[in-house]
Amino acid sequence: MSSHATDRARVIPLRPVPAEPAEPAPKEPLWRDVVGDVLRRERLAQERTLKDVADAARISMPYLSELERGRKEASSEVLAAAAHALGLALADLLVLAHGRLVQQAQQARPVRPLRSRTAPRHTEAQSRLGDVRLAA
Template structure:
C-alpha cells in the first residue's frame, strides 16, 4: 500500500525536477526550510494543507491538480482495488451551455424540446456512469440549518 505522503512527495519532486529547479530554489520561493521540503519530497514528513499550498504556489501548480495527480497515481499503484465511479457535479455535463452555437430549427429554439433533450441526456448519462458514494456527507435530512448552527458531519465507510 502506498502512503499518501510518499506519493505526494514523489509527485512534488517530479514537478520540481521537470522544471529543472533545485530544492533550495523551491524552498526559498515556498518559504519552507530546505531540509523540511526534502523530507516532504522523500515522504518522511506529512505536509499540512498550508504547506502544500505554499509549495504548489512556488512550483506554479494548482493544489487541486496536484491532488488529482496523486489520486490517479495511487489508484494505478493498487491493481486489486475496485474501480471508483466518477462523481457527477451539479451543473456540469449535459445541458450546460445550451443554446450557444445552436442551429436555427434545432431543439434549442424550443425551450420545452431543449429541456426534454437535456433530461434524456442527463438520464442516459446517469445510467451509464453511476455516482460514487460520498466519503463525507452532511447529515440533517434536508432540514434548514438554524442560524449560527454548524452542520453535523458523518464519515461514510
C-alpha cells in the same frame, strides 16, 4: 496386547495445508509518499533545485526534502505553498497525487470500482433514453 502404533490418534487437517507459504499482501502506498513523489517529479521536470522551490514556498530546504522523500506529513498550507512554488494549484497537486496513488494501487493489486450502496441504479430504459447522472 496394546501396541504403541494403535494408541496414536491420526490427525486429519481440516483445511488443506498450502504447499508453499503464501506471499504477504503488498503494502498500499502511503499518501505522504505519493505526494512527495509528485512534488519531486514536478520539481525535477522543471529543472529546479530544492533551494529554489523551498525559497519560493517559504519553507526550509531540509523540510521540503523530507516532504519529497515521504518522511513528513505536510499540512494543507504547506502543500499549497509547495504547489504554488511549482506553478500548481493545490487541486492540481492533489489530482496528480490521486493519479499516482491509483496507479500504484492497481500495480499492487487489482482494484474493484467503487459503487455506492445508496445510489439508485438506472434501468435499461433510462440508459437507452440517454439519462446521464453525475456523482460528486
